[in-house]
Every structure is written in structure tokens, then in C-alpha cells.
Amino acid sequence: MSTEIGNTSQNQPIPQGQVDVRGPRFAAWVTTAVLVLVLIAAIFSPVAAAVLIAAQAVVFALGAAYGPRKHPYGRLYAKFVAPRVAPTTETEPVPPLKFAQLLGLVFAVVSLLGFALGSTVVGAVFAGFALFAAFLNAAFGICLGCQIYPLVARFRRITPSPAPN
Numbered sequence: 008m009s010t011e012i013g014n015t016s017q018n019q020p021i022p023q024g025q026v027d028v029r030g031p032r033f034a035a036w037v038t039t040a041v042l043v044l045v046l047i048a049a050i051f052s053p054v055a056a057a058v059l060i061a062a063q064a065v066v067f068a069l070g071a072a073y074g075p076r077k078h079p080y081g082r083l084y085a086k087f088v089a090p091r092v093a094p095t096t097e098t099e100p101v102p103p104l105k106f107a108q109l110l111g112l113v114f115a116v117v118s119l120l121g122f123a124l125g126s127t128v129v130g131a132v133f134a135g136f137a138l139f140a141a142f143l144n145a146a147f148g149i150c151l152g153c154q155i156y157p158l159v160a161r162f163r164r165i166t167p168s169p170a171p172n
Contacts, residue, residue, distance in 0.1 A: 025098035026075045028148070033088055034080035035145035038063065042138035049131045057122035060134055064115035070108030074101045106159065107152025111137050
């Protein structure tokens with residue numbers, strides 16, 4: 008059995024393409040903490056804020072590219088938290104979560120550019136946008152990227168070409 012976010016010590020399998028909702032929420036709490044540190048660091052040292060947001064951007068990139076199972080915070084959840092909690096009763100699909108990580112990556116990159124180019128306000132505002140989204144997911148289970156995903160998926164669909172006669 009593969010190690011997935013949410014596999015518990017009771018070995019309850021999670022369907023392929025799904026994850027335990029508690030894994031992404033755990034990741035959102037860690038992300039929230041990192042982004043709060045970014046904003047605090049921005050007050051004292053934009054360079055420290057840039058380093059922290061760059062590290063978070065890498066985390067977002069890994070989550071966007073490889074999904075929640077390979078996400079660094081997801082791996083922490085799978086190794087240290089999941090074995091100690093009850094079996095999952097709720098799962099969610101992976102593609103919207105990857106999209107949400109992509110949105111986080113965009114916010115983090117713009118924030119990093121702001122700090123790197125000397126605009127602490129831009130850096131802080133975009134770190135704040137990412138913080139808002141992460142906190143909504145962590146505290147209330149509202150994943151903004153997951154809510155936007157169906158709209159984006161609809162626009163990405165390719166219209167089938169007509170069948171040849």
C-alpha cells in the first residue's frame with residue numbers, strides 16, 4: 008500500500024486520486040504559520056521575508072507539481088499525524104488541491120518579486136493574499152483554489168473536433 012496523506016495505522020485505504028481532508032488542512036496550518044512569519048519578518052528585514060517566502064514558494068511548487076502526497080507538509084502529516092488519528096471519514100480529490108498549490112505559488116512568486124525588487128508593500132500584500140487563502144482552508148475547510156478549480160477546468164476543456172463524415 009502506498010503512503011498517502013491520511014493512511015492511518017488502521018490501514019484504511021484511501022481511494023486512488025483522493026486524500027484525507029485532514030492532510031491538506033494540516034498543510035494549510037503549517038503554511039499559515041510560515042506566512043505569518045513572512046509578514047513579521049517583512050517589518051524588520053525584507054531580506055529575511057524574501058528568504059522565507061522563497062522557501063514557501065518551493066513548497067507550493069512541489070505541491071502543485073506532485074500533489075499532496077509528495078508535498079513536504081503532507082509528508083509530515085502522513086508520517087507523524089495520520090498514524091495517530093482515527094481513520095478518515097472524508098476525502099477530497101487531488102487535482103483541485105494541486106491547482107490551489109499553483110495559486111499559492113503565484114502569490115508567493117509575486118510576493119518574492121516584491122521583496123526582491125524593494126517593494127515591501129507588494130511583497131507583504133501578496134504574502135497576505137496567500138495567508139488569507141491558507142487560513143481559510145486551515146480554520147474553516149474552505150479551499151479557495153478548490154472552489155476556483157471547476158471554472159478553470161471548464162475553460163481548459165478542448166472542444167471535440169467534429170467526427171469525419
